[in-house]
Amino acid sequence: MVALTELTEMYADMVTARHYEERLQEEYLEGKQPAFDISAGPIPGELHLAAGHEAAGAGVCQHLRDDDTVTAPHRPHHVAIAKGVDLKRMTAEIFGRETGLGKGKGGHMHLFDPDVSFACSGIIAEGCPPAAGAGLAAKKRNTDSVAVAYLGEGAIDQGAFLESLNFAAVHDLPVVFVIEDNDWAISMPKERVTDLEDGSKRADGFDMPGRRVDVDDAVAVYDAAREAVGRARDQNGPTLLEIQVHRRMGHFMGDPESYRPEADQAAAAQRDSIERLADDLRAAGTDDAELEDLRAEAEARVEEAIEWAKDQPKPDPAAAHEDMWVNPPSGVTDSEPDFDLAGGED
Amino acid sequence: MVALTELTEMYADMVTARHYEERLQEEYLEGKQPAFDISAGPIPGELHLAAGHEAAGAGVCQHLRDDDTVTAPHRPHHVAIAKGVDLKRMTAEIFGRETGLGKGKGGHMHLFDPDVSFACSGIIAEGCPPAAGAGLAAKKRNTDSVAVAYLGEGAIDQGAFLESLNFAAVHDLPVVFVIEDNDWAISMPKERVTDLEDGSKRADGFDMPGRRVDVDDAVAVYDAAREAVGRARDQNGPTLLEIQVHRRMGHFMGDPESYRPEADQAAAAQRDSIERLADDLRAAGTDDAELEDLRAEAEARVEEAIEWAKDQPKPDPAAAHEDMWVNPPSGVTDSEPDFDLAGGED
Amino acid sequence: MAEEITRELTMSRAMVEAIAGEMRADDEVFYMGEDVADYGGIFDSTEGLREEFGYDRVMDVPISETAYLGAAVGAAQEGMRPIAELMFVDFFGVAMDQIYNQMAKNTYMSGGNVSVPMVLTAAVGGTYNDAAQHSQTLYGTFAHMPGMKVVVPSTAYEAKGLMHNAIRDDDPVVYLFHKRLMGIGWLPAPDGPKTPVPETDYTIPFGSADVKHAGEDVTIVTLGLHVHRALEAAESLAEDGIGAEVIDLRSLVPLDTDTIVESVEKTGTLVVVDEDYRSYGVTGEIVASVADEAVGALDSVERVALPDVPIPYARSLENEVVADAGDIEAAVRRTQ
């Protein structure tokens, strides 16, 4: 049994994430109509939205603290929201504004919020090794923080993920690897490129527990993650989880999805982990008005973040030349001490 | 039951390989005494000898034809010998001579003999993808050739190997991956760096059959490889084999092995797959004189190759600038046709 | 007198036409990459090929660049002629060992005993705010390490002729196509890259730079997208009576030093324009190559390239670091 407060929190995260993605879609498409031009409109660049993935974000992150590290891939918003990333500054970053998390330098695939130990990277599976490194740091410091690396089912064939499984296992690191299986890697269906149907079976080759949650259900994810995160926190080593989710939108905005059977699209649209969780909440005694309030609050939060972000200044071009280094180029010193080196060449 | 001719062939390969390594060790150390200087003496550079690995070379390659591809890692000689690589030209390459397999450009970690489809590379596990590619070529051409990739137990944590397992499995490629487990990766014992005791269990995470031969016995290797190579040749897909071997020498010549317990060294010296196979041959009716003849022949072959190699000319320095390209730098053409491009910018 | 060619193609159509032509002529040519089958390549590099040649010859592959680029090396060493695509050149780091320690070196290390007749294709370049991990050209990185021929088409005409030569070449060729030039619906190209393209198969030799605009006062050496930006600058400079010679390198390896030196000996002024990072890259090499041959001819030098920062996301920031025609023009004016 999951406590009502926890169900409610997950629900709030999930409706926030869903609304966020829907609103970003609208904003993104603005200025890209009628002809879609990726370089036009208020949000530049590629945009990978995660509608349909929410349960994987909320169900896992519900177990995490601010000092637990999460690395996400190119489709990061729902995870960032569940992890508690500053919504305004994240949104400002996506709009490429000066007050964004990365001052407009990173963009939507490169969101860093050290306050809640969140980072993401646009290179497939390359968030896994740094997550293992965060786990290593926790172990060396003898704290009970854990690290979670998210990846897509298309990423389980990439060396960075596979090497990280061994690295985490051999050092018993407090790491949970979470595969979000949305059946597609851009246009490639899983069976065309991967030997396994169930990605959590990769664990079998690495002496690590693996578990698949094959229904897009926040409570089921919550339960599986409780065990996995608990195992990590209790210093019992890593776990591999796979969660079935659904891609309700194109791979990126502008993706015509012409490769995708309509039936598959329709099925994805039908499965809705948010509605499922609403049912769970109702069963736990939450009434529709309360659910409506939660939704309204989430929507208001999203609107506020978007409004705020759009109001923020665009970066001054000269700022492009800043933030290359944290220390000066010369390192911590800019002068060489004066030694009398006998017989030295100086 | 393995046919006597096959046992005999394997024995010949194994005693050749053992004698070869012992003789190379002598040659290599010449000019590096009393103080070991890697850049002195007749054989330059690093030298990784495979004494103790012979069963893995002979037992697998016994099933291979010239058109089957083999890729070997940095410790390649025993596999090359079992695969039928030209011993003289290989030796000349190791001595850095003009008539070597690579005209003295490649050296002992980079031996290429296309006549028997053999290649090796000094980068851990990076022979695996090209072997998968050879398997892919066989499949596309619809031939029944197979490909074998050798790697050490220390290489099973490397992305190139792990990705290749998936690649071969998802395409059902005719590939056999052969892990030579000699317990050590330079100074690192297996348990310090790898999550598994039995490397063949990696296969479990990739929906592929895996099998470990945990005794350094040519006949056992032969049997396991018969099944794996047969599976590949019959187009039933890849297999992962692990073979227990022993490192009878240092990782490379000059390795003081101070990290290695004496008991472990002694144990490796005791286990001898060659003596074991000699017993099998005796049991199959070969008498000691015949065994002695096989040994003498092998030794003569090795001596002849070494003599020949040392007689070969050293490369002319100017040759360093050749063999960069097979075609001219301009590609297959060196002149541009003359079109009248209307409205073009030319 | 050659027949006048009027049919115009986008760069992507021209590239695909060359690939299709070679695939028809030789069963051993095949294409591997992520999203190259049903999708037709994220940047239209294989549009329509799967429909004609099927999944076996236009293969979607796992997101395992090391495995599939290495498999291309292996298949090439068996004598096949694979074309393997790295979706964005920025992903080189997950597979650089196969690219550099195997594909590029095996020929030399084998003393020419082995050849690796493969083409590595990759999309390059910025200008659409895809940030630091998806906007680079890495021209200098690939050109620095010997063993790969490195070509960069700037128009449809070059895209086809360079691709035919690349596939037929028995050596490994890296073919870097600029996303902004492909003529993709959602990523509108400037005017230049869509050119007349002969129907016939033809090959453009590597190492033959092309003078895209003649001039007497300044030599602008560039490649890829910036050929078009340099041409725009040249037009505008011409109005002020400054004659800019625009040289399109077309290949970085081999490098056509002769054409550059000849031009600089005439103009005395060298402006190198590049979409890669400034330091230790293309601009340095071009300047030094001229200095090697004709240091006395060099009266004035400018380098226009990405400053040494990762490529930022926000439009104002990316525009600051990627040179436009105005930046090129300004650099030329500084030399006059």
Added chain:
Amino acid sequence: MAEEITRELTMSRAMVEAIAGEMRADDEVFYMGEDVADYGGIFDSTEGLREEFGYDRVMDVPISETAYLGAAVGAAQEGMRPIAELMFVDFFGVAMDQIYNQMAKNTYMSGGNVSVPMVLTAAVGGTYNDAAQHSQTLYGTFAHMPGMKVVVPSTAYEAKGLMHNAIRDDDPVVYLFHKRLMGIGWLPAPDGPKTPVPETDYTIPFGSADVKHAGEDVTIVTLGLHVHRALEAAESLAEDGIGAEVIDLRSLVPLDTDTIVESVEKTGTLVVVDEDYRSYGVTGEIVASVADEAVGALDSVERVALPDVPIPYARSLENEVVADAGDIEAAVRRTQ
């Protein structure tokens, strides 16, 4: 007046001394790499550290460069100060994404929100016939891609001071140590790298090239092993009355252009000597940097570097491609 320092160390001892000093001072400093614990580093980069600090702080790691270099990035982002070793720089290709798309870019991409205080150490260089996959320096490759400070000690004195600065720096530093200079028993060093080394901790700033030999006639810019070969050439040139100024770059990023330009303004002649590939690398950048600032001062230029071929194995071939003092001397004479 500073106290006279007489204690001499090999480069490896000096490097290890700096690491040990920082490890004593700060529990968060640790070293990861293959064979760095019991073996002490294949090239003596960690000799004795495991004995003092134990396996937890001097960690052997799986042969998984992507995993452990990436883990170093992750630990550094948590505020620890990892030093991670790539056994040979030639293996960069198996982990370049972590090195370049994460370690080097995260600071900038986060707008300075995140720092990555790690040191990547790697052994570089040839001269002992280890062939194409184990002999490179790749100086240009690392220096080209922004986000990493890249340092190359040439003596024990520099090895220690640069390492202290590297570990204390909150930015990622790539520390490339030349195998031939370390003073390893089985790989004898030339005379130069063993120098007096102060017992005290000291830091050498990055971007401060060092004039190792003063001269009026020619400026020789170099780094690493070739500092010593250039000094040998300078001695021999001096006998003929040719005064060579030998500049040891010490860091490629940042690059101390001022010291170089100042010298060339005096000598008019620039000879750049590098153990990396010739094209699109260090030599091109140094020549172009001088041309940027003082093209008029450049009367004569020579580049001495690896020709654009992989490094061959046989001694006669490797000697042909890696410049020795004689090659440097000859290049200088061509300029006079």
